[in-house]
Amino acid sequence: MNKIAIIPGDGIGKEVMDAALHVLDSIGLKFDYKFGEAGDEYFEKYGIALPKETIDLVKSSDACLFGAAGETAADVIVRLRQVMNLFANLRPVKSYPNTNSLFDNLDFMIVRENTEGIYVGQEEFIEDGAVAKRIISRKASERIINYAFNYAMENNRFKVTCVHKANVLKKTDGLFKETFYNIAEKYPKIDKEDFYVDATAMYLLTRPESFDVIVTTNLFGDILSDEGAGLVGGLGLIPSANIGEDAGLFEPVHGSAPDIAGKGIANPIAMILSAGMMLDYLGLNTEAHKIDLAIQEVLKEGKVLTRDLGGNSSTMDLANEVIDKYNEI
Ligand code: NAI
Ligand code: MG
Numbered sequence: 600m601n602k603i604a605i606i607p608g609d610g611i612g613k614e615v616m617d618a619a620l621h622v623l624d625s626i627g628l629k630f631d632y633k634f635g636e637a638g639d640e641y642f643e644k645y646g647i648a649l650p651k652e653t654i655d656l657v658k659s660s661d662a663c664l665f666g667a668a669g670e671t672a673a674d675v676i677v678r679l680r681q682v683m684n685l686f687a688n689l690r691p692v693k694s695y696p697n698t699n700s701l702f703d704n705l706d707f708m709i710v711r712e713n714t715e716g717i718y719v720g721q722e723e724f725i726e727d728g729a730v731a732k733r734i735i736s737r738k739a740s741e742r743i744i745n746y747a748f749n750y751a752m753e754n755n756r757f758k759v760t761c762v763h764k765a766n767v768l769k770k771t772d773g774l775f776k777e778t779f780y781n782i783a784e785k786y787p788k789i790d791k792e793d794f795y796v797d798a799t800a801m802y803l804l805t806r807p808e809s810f811d812v813i814v815t816t817n818l819f820g821d822i823l824s825d826e827g828a829g830l831v832g833g834l835g836l837i838p839s840a841n842i843g844e845d846a847g848l849f850e851p852v853h854g855s856a857p858d859i860a861g862k863g864i865a866n867p868i869a870m871i872l873s874a875g876m877m878l879d880y881l882g883l884n885t886e887a888h889k890i891d892l893a894i895q896e897v898l899k900e901g902k903v904l905t906r907d908l909g910g911n912s913s914t915m916d917l918a919n920e921v922i923d924k925y926n927e928i
Pocket of ligand 1: 611615666667668669670671672676834835836850851852853854855856857858859864865866867869907
């Protein structure tokens with residue numbers, strides 16, 4: 600039985616985690632769950648946000664589900680990504696019916712390099728300002744680009760788009776782009792193209808349906824994936840995955856939402872879809888697909904919706920509706 604580290608964290612993190620675990624349980628999936636603490640509440644009690652026991656727990660597990668942290672999010676999730684070397688950040692951009700999605704038929708994946716670029720945090724003050732280092736290594740570029748092509752192969756995707764700014768950042772993004780085309784040769788069945796990041800920001804608005812898999816460096820991926828979230832509307836809907844060589848951590852994109860925490864009204868869909876991404880990672884693809892279909896059905900019907908989606912149902916009502924629809928498929 601797979602061992603899963605569960606870190607509910609703070610605020611609605613706990614509520615949506617309860618809902619997601621209830622769904623997994625009710626559709627007959629059994630895992631060896633081990634709970635770990637992290638986040639603001641833990642910090643207030645013990646003075647650290649991410650204890651060593653929780654790091655060890657994640658390291659010894661087959662996968663990790665993370666809810667959300669509050670103000671300590673950077674100390675928790677950014678640190679977990681580092682210590683676990685979770686080099687690929689996956690953000691699906693997928694439109695669901697009856698949501699604030701600006702488009703009806705979007706379904707693409709943004710694969711963001713998660714370990715280097717400008718986020719290496721090497722900044723210093725100079726005489727009249729400050730400089731930040733932007734590191735693009737051949738090794739990390741190869742790793743993320745290979746990941747994107749393999750992802751495309753395994754998920755029946757037809758194209759990978761490399762996003763960069765190699766006209767200005769000739770050395771760093773030049774290397775990223777060159778690596779992309781070198782690796783692309785190994786995948787003759789997959790179409791390939793590259794765009795500048797500024798043009799991509801526009802294409803995401805003008806013709807988002809033309810994208811399939813996007814691979815890019817850390818900062819560009821951060822920005823474009825939030826743009827992607829904006830395209831399909833609503834933080835309560837968007838899951839993500841952080842993948843390493845031998846580890847996977849799955850989390851909704853949203854935070855602890857203190858404004859609605861404790862009321863039982865948070866939308867659990869982002870967390871349930873994150874659990875679905877974990878099932879895919881663990882090879883339970885049929886179940887993952889059925890969860891996705893069940894959520895589409897719930898939204899299409901529009902009878903049981905949380906407030907952010909215009910309804911007045913509770914977190915658990917929505918989770919139960921997903922279970923009912925799952926069982927009808
Ligand atoms: P947030 O995502 O917590 O909330 C933004 C807005 O979206 C709020 O109005 C909230 O009610 C709403 N919202 C978010 N998730 C929702 C859901 N599932 N259902 C219904 N409505 C939802 O982001 P915010 O307000 O910027 O940050 C709040 C706290 O969360 C901060 O302490 C921040 O540091 C932390 N945070 C943690 C993250 C993480 O753990 N990965 C990510 C983003 C923020
Ligand atoms: Mg971001």
